[in-house]
Amino acid sequence: MVLLTAAAHAHIASNGFLVAHVDGRTITGSYELAVRDVELAVGVDVDRDGKVTWGELRSAEPQIIRYLKQHLGLAAQGSTCDMTIQPMQVNERVDGNYAWLPFTARCSGEVKQLTIQYSILDGIDPSHRGLLTLNAGEAVQTAVLDGKSAQAAFAVFTPSKWRAFVDYLHAGVWHILSGIDHVLFLLSLLLPAVLLRRERHWEPVAQARPALVSILKVVTAFTLAHSITLTLAALDMVRLPSRLTESVIAASIIVAALNNIFPLVTDSRARIAFAFGLLHGFGFASVLSDMGLPHGARVISLLSFNLGIEAGQLAVVLTVMPIIYGIRAGAFYRRGVMPWGSAAIALIAAVWLVQRAIFPS
C-alpha cells in the first residue's frame, strides 16, 4: 500500500535532561527521562494497560537505576566516578511526566576534565538527545549529548586564583566602605587620637607623632583581632549566631563612642580596639559566608578579603586623620565634634542594637 505523505508537523522529540554541579571531587545533580521513554528502556507497564502508574514506576526503580548506570557514566580525568542514585521523583514537563533521579557522584580526584558517556535509548530512539547543563563555580556550560559521539568531554573551569583574589579584595574594600557600622566604630576610636586627656579636659596633641602612634596602635589592634576571628569563622572553626555578633557590634560602637564623652579608658584604646575587633571579625565572616569561599581558592580569597578590609580601613583613616588633625585645636572640635559627634554615633548604634537584638531580619 502506498503511504501518503501530508506535509509534516511534529511533536517534541525525546530528550533526557542532565544537570550536574561540579564541586571539587563531587558531582551532584539530576537526570530526567520521560516516563514513556523509561517504558521503552526498561518496560514498566507491567499490566500492559497502556498506563504507567506511580506504583508501577516505583517497583521498576531498581531496573531504572541499573539502566541509568549502564548508559550514563561520569568520569574525571578518565577515571570513573562512583555514582549513587537517590530515590526517584516525578517532574512535569511540556511533553508529559518525567522520572527525575537525583544523584551524587564521587570522583577519585578534583574534577578538571569531565567525561560523560551517554547512550540512553541507544538502539531504541536514535533521535534521543541528552541536554546537559554543567555548573562549575560560576560557569555554566550547556551541551547536547547524543549516542553517536558516545562520550563528551568538558573542561571544568575552576575560578582562577587571580580572579578570586581580585573579587574578594574588592568585596573586602566594598564591605568596609559600605558597612557603616565598622566605619563608625573606627571613627569613635579615631576622634580622640588627636587629643590628650588632661585633668578632665581634652587638649590637642602638640605634634603629629603621638597622634600617629596612637592611631597605628588602634588600627593594628583592631586589624589583628578581626583577622583572627574572621579566619576562625571563615574556616568554620568557630561559629557564633549572627544575631548575637551583630548586636554586640552595635554595642561596641556605643561603648567606644560613650568613652569619648565620659572617658574611662583614655590611654589604652588599643585594648578596646582589640577586644571589640574580635567581634567585628565575626561580622566580616558572615559576609564571607554569604559569598562562599571558592573551591580551590579558599585561602587566597580569605586573605584578599581581609586585605580588602584593611585597605578600606586605611582609606577611612587617611581621609579622616588630616581633617581632625587640622581642626583639633579649636573649640569646635573639642567641645562640638568630640562630645556631640560621639553622642550621635552612640545614638545611631543604639538604634541598631535595638533593631538587631529585638527585630533581627
Added chain:
Amino acid sequence: MHMRDVQDGRLRLSRSRLSCALSLSLAFTASWAAPYVPTNDAQVIAELPAGARHTSAPTREATAKRLDIALPLAQFDISRARATGDLRFLGYAEAILQPWLDRSAVAPQVLVLNATILQSRHAFAASLSELDRALKARPDDAQAWLTRATVLRVLGRYDEATASCQHLQAIADPGVTTLCTESLRGLTGHLDDAYAKIASMPPQGLAPEARAWRYSELGEMAERRGDDATAEHWFREGLQLSPDDFYTRTACADLLLRHKRAAETLQLLSGYESMEPMLLRMAIAHQQLHDKAAVAADALLSSAFTVEQQRGDSVHRREQARYLLDVSHQPAAALAAAQENWRVQREPDDILILLRAAQAADQLQAAQPALQFLGQHGMQDVRLDPYRTT
C-alpha cells in the same frame, strides 16, 4: 505557594510562577514545576501511546536480521508519527532501519522509508537524495515518486513535483495520481478546476489514506477559494473519517481561529495539548478569549521552543514564527523566524506567516520574495490577497 494544580489533568500556572520562570530565562531545564513524590501508587503518571512500548532484545534482533519484519514495523512507526504528530515515532522507525542503512547495499524500500523520516524532520535535501538513490535502483517505486512529489511541493518546486506525480500514472492507484497532480494544479493557477476535479472524485473508490488526503486537500482548497464554510465541512468530514489526522485538525483549528471562534478551537483541540502545534493554536485561542489559561499555554510553548532550540532542531520553524507573532507579540522576531522558515519551505501557510509578520513589523519589503513567488506561479489564495495590493 503551591505551583501545581493538576486536578483535572491539565496544567495550570500561576502568574507569579510564570514571571519567575521567565526571569530565570528557563535555560536548559525548561521545566515549570518542582519534582515531587506522588502520594498514591494508583496515580497514573503517563499514558503510553499505542506502539510506544518496551521491545524485548529478541524482537530487536529479529528486526535487524529480517527485512520482512523491519519494514512493516518501521512503516507502522512512521504512520503513527504522521497520524499523531509525535516525533518520537520517527526515532523508533529510525532505530529499526539503522542496521539496514549501515549495510553496503541498502534496499530501496529502506531508503524510501528513511526519506520519509527525513522529510518529516524537514530535512528536505537529504530526503530527496535518499529518494533519488532509491529510484535509481527501483524506477517504478510508487511510494518514492509520491514522497518525492510531496517534498518538492513543500519546497515550492512545482514543475518537478508535477513530473514526479506523472510517474505515478502507470504504477499507482489512479485516485492517488489525480490527487497528486490536481493538488499541484490547485497551487499553480488552476484552483477552481482542480477543486472541481477532486471534489467529483467518488470517495468510495479510494483507500482510507487517500480519502483522508482528499478531505484535507479539499478543505484547504476551499479555504484558498474563500469558501470557509465548505472548507470547514471538508475538514470535519476528514476528521470523522480519521480523528487522528493531525494535519487536518491543525488546518481546521486555523480556520476557526481566523474567524475568532476560539471556544470551538479549544473544543476541537482538547486532549491534544501535548503536541506543540496544537498547543500553539490553543494558546492563540486563549488569547482571543482573554482568559487566564493564555499565560500557562504561553509558558508551556516557550519552554517547548527552548528545548527545541537547545537540541538544535528546526522542525517547528513555522510554528515558532507564528508563536512570536500571535502569542508573544514580537513582530520583528516573528519576521526573522518567518524569513528563516521561508528559506526552507514554501507552502501557502509559510507564505501567509511571512506576509503577516512582515506587515506587523512594518517591513513589507521583507516579504517581497514571497509575493514574487505568488505571482510567478499564479497561486490563488484569498487569505493572501490583502497583501498583494499593498
